[in-house]
Amino acid sequence: MILSVKNLSVNYGLISAIRNLSMEVPKGEIVALIGANGAGKTTILRTISGLIKPVSGSVIFDGQDIAHVKPHLIVRRGMSHVPERRGIFANLTVYENLLMGAYTRKLMAGDLDEVYALFPRLAERKKQIAGTLSGGEQQMLAISRALLSRPKLMLLDEPSLGLAPQITKSIFETIQRINKTGTTVLLVEQNAQAALKIAHRGYVLEVGDITYSDTSQALLNNDVVRKAYLGDH
């Protein structure tokens, strides 16, 4: 297991958002965390990457508890987080955004080429101000930027948000390609269908609790999950 979350509880002020949640991400897999609005998906991701501190429980990453490590230090341990709504640096150029991705280490000559090979569109637009990119291109930029810190584990928060189905498909295919090169991926999605198609394993989250966890194939065939999340009647 590259990541295991044990008995995690997170509060916002007095309101409890996550209660006693446990989940595991095996090395080399894509794990999807699906659930409706307000279920706590983003909260979990932010707690794992250290942006929010849990009330109790532990987050074991690569053998060490990182639940109370500062977020910028967690990045150095090999985890990178693509935040919700992409969080690109809108007033900087595409190139500058990518440079920030490699902030924690020395940028090697071939690093940017690798990213440009994954997303040729970014190479065409490297001098453009990032805020003027389309939604899909911004998502590509956010993923590339996270990739440049050479993560062992990549957290993706709603990569399909606001994207056309065609672009969502191509982004998900790229995520699969990234995974095949050895990066473990934890994916949070509302678009359960798309997420489970590429994932090895899935967790279904309902208001702060995990209700189902299984291989993604089994979840895709589970009647309750199909009714609630996959639009099957």
Next chain:
Amino acid sequence: MKIFQVAILLGVVALLWGLNFFFEENINPYILRVIINCGIGMILAMSLNLVNGCAGQFSLGHAGFMGVGAYMSATITTVLNLSPFFQTDLGVGCAIVTGGIAAAIAGYLVGLPSLRLKGDYLAIVTLGFGEIIRICFLNIESVGGARGLSGIPPKSNFFWVYLWVVITFVALLRLLRSSYGRAILSVRENEIAAESMGIDISRYKIVAFVVSSFFAGIAGGLFAHLQSFIDPNSFVFNKSIEAVIMVVIGGMGSLSGAIFGGIIVSLLPELLRVFEQYRMVIFPLILIILMLVRPMGLLGHKEIWEIFRKKASS
């Protein structure tokens, strides 16, 4: 490359030295004084731009740090009577740098607790600290208290002020173009994303604040040794607002914009003297019109050379 840079540096120093002589002989002292004031305005604007424009942390206490620099340097040259060295050009220069360092330390102490806050709250807290600094000077008898401090050697001239303008400009430009500078910009752009890139955002906020305070202190020192008299009223809240106006007019986050902002806000009130009592009606009107026409400030986020390069290529 190194030799080239040294040559440019010497050229700039020589040019400023020459201009200094030329101005002192040939133009009227009032106009020269206005030009020098513009220089101090530029340093203030460029330094505040680093915090308000680049790091995106809205500070309203810049006059306080300017005051620390002014009082610290004036204390060394005037109050302490250490040695005649501090009456010479070089000695005053050293005192001004010490003032800058004192302001940087003050910036660190103020920044540490306040930069945990955001937006309006940060503005209010820095405003408060700015006033606290001023009230401290008001109550320290050895630096004159409310009477102010007079007899400061008037050593700031065109040469020294504009040398500091060049130093501030080059230092901040180099800072902004380094990975440090990009980290500071990314804090403004998106704090959460910056943290997920591995950037220690509180550290970079403090760095921006300390560097900015240092140059504000330098501006204060130059100001003290220009006026040869300072009192706590020289560093009231209005002075901070003036610095913010310079940054906003020039364009938040634009270093060259800050230079224009510094010039405009220092120069306009003087140019408008022909309107006599209506001066302070017309000045804000011009600012309002400017903001309506260019809400992003004169240059927006861009630097002036970027705008020209784009024009030339298209």
